[in-house]
Amino acid sequence: MKSGFVAIIGKPNVGKSTLLNRLAGQKIAIVSNKPQTTRTAIKGIINMENAQIIFTDTPGIHKPKNKLGEKMSETIDEATDGVDLMLYLIEATDKGIGTANEFIIKKIKDANAKAILAINKVDLVKKENLLSLIKAYSEAYDFEAIIPISAREDDGIDILLNKIVEVLPEGPIYYPEDEWTDQTERQIIEETIREKALKSLEDEIPHGIAVEVESMKKREDKELYDIEATIYCEKKSHKGIIIGKDGAVLKVIGERAREDIEKMLDCQVNLQLWVKVKEGWRDDEKKLNQIFKS
Ligand SMILES: Nc1nc2c(ncn2[C@@H]2O[C@H](COP(=O)(O)OP(=O)(O)OP(=O)(O)O)[C@@H](O)[C@H]2O)c(=O)[nH]1
Numbered sequence: 409m410k411s412g413f414v415a416i417i418g419k420p421n422v423g424k425s426t427l428l429n430r431l432a433g434q435k436i437a438i439v440s441n442k443p444q445t446t447r448t449a450i451k452g453i454i455n456m457e458n459a460q461i462i463f464t465d466t467p468g469i470h471k472p473k474n475k476l477g478e479k480m481s482e483t484i485d486e487a488t489d490g491v492d493l494m495l496y497l498i499e500a501t502d503k504g505i506g507t508a509n510e511f512i513i514k515k516i517k518d519a520n521a522k523a524i525l526a527i528n529k530v531d532l533v534k535k536e537n538l539l540s541l542i543k544a545y546s547e548a549y550d551f552e553a554i555i556p557i558s559a560r561e562d563d564g565i566d567i568l569l570n571k572i573v574e575v576l577p578e579g580p581i582y583y584p585e586d587e588w589t590d591q592t593e594r595q596i597i598e599e600t601i602r603e604k605a606l607k608s609l610e611d612e613i614p615h616g617i618a619v620e621v622e623s624m625k626k627r628e629d630k631e632l633y634d635i636e637a638t639i640y641c642e643k644k645s646h647k648g649i650i651i652g653k654d655g656a657v658l659k660v661i662g663e664r665a666r667e668d669i670e671k672m673l674d675c676q677v678n679l680q681l682w683v684k685v686k687e688g689w690r691d692d693e694k695k696l697n698q699i700f701k702s
């Protein structure tokens with residue numbers, strides 16, 4: 409039996425959460441085309457015949473601009489501390505290593521950790537374009553393997569998974585087999601709503617959004633959950649945009665979120681969304697502690 413802890417790390421938007429979901433064969437972490445989608449460390453546990461792997465999806469590594477960013481950085485440090493393996497993700501479209509990835513390589517070097525490099529989004533480039541990237545990275549660190557993949561198109565994932573199992577040590581089963589994440593139902597619902605908001609909004613608004621489930625109750629007379637949640641934003645002008653003309657934008661966010669939540673709970677859902685302004689929450693310790701459960 410092989411087992412161990414694997415941290416998925418890399419720059420924002422490279423496809424870490426998409427990869428976690430693909431490896432697990434189910435949606436665990438939210439995904440969007442906006443950088444800094446993931447804010448906390450999210451575990452995804454997968455059980456194979458001969459292995460249990462505990463993956464942790466982490467926020468994209470970037471220079472913090474506020475307390476939220478600082479918390480995200482701390483989260484990455486905690487999530488990578490003492491893991492058996494770093495699964496380091498870069499994009500196939502990169503032209504070279506670049507300063508942000510040099511910083512990440514230094515982190516891996518300092519931790520003296522085992523690391524596999526996965527070059528994601530190979531669906532966007534010709535295979536021969538990968539050669540120079542592979543050369544540059546193999547000179548930068550002694551990776552256990554460098555594996556081109558497409559998390560979205562399900563290319564190279566089996567090869568990657570086999571390599572991960574190969575590298576992991578012999579070990580016990582750490583989690584019961586029916587446990588697949590460390591997120592609570594409430595957190596998954598909050599993240600689902602945030603994902604739909606990210607997909608419906610542009611510019612700087614998505615970065616300033618936080619979601620909180622206020623109440624969640626199952627009706628006694630009916631197979632139905634009543635869920636109330638608040639979307640926090642940072643400015644009054646943002647509130648108007650999130651709600652949209654005649655409530656149109658909020659309606660779409662709510663409908664899309666409700667569909668996903670119904671699938672997860674396997675039950676009908678009545679979802680009520682509110683939008684509130686909380687200026688500067690990204691520098692507000694109390695709000696951040698709520699998100700980061702500390
Ligand atoms: N073309 C292509 N796009 C991909 C692939 N994997 C992920 N994406 C897209 O890349 C974007 C970012 O994906 P995420 O999984 O949210 O990236 P992330 O690294 O978790 O991002 P952060 O949480 O912000 O750090 C999304 O639009 C994905 O659909 C891939 O293999 N090919």
Ligand SMILES: [Mg+2]
Nearest residue numbers: 424425445446
């Ligand atoms: Mg992510």
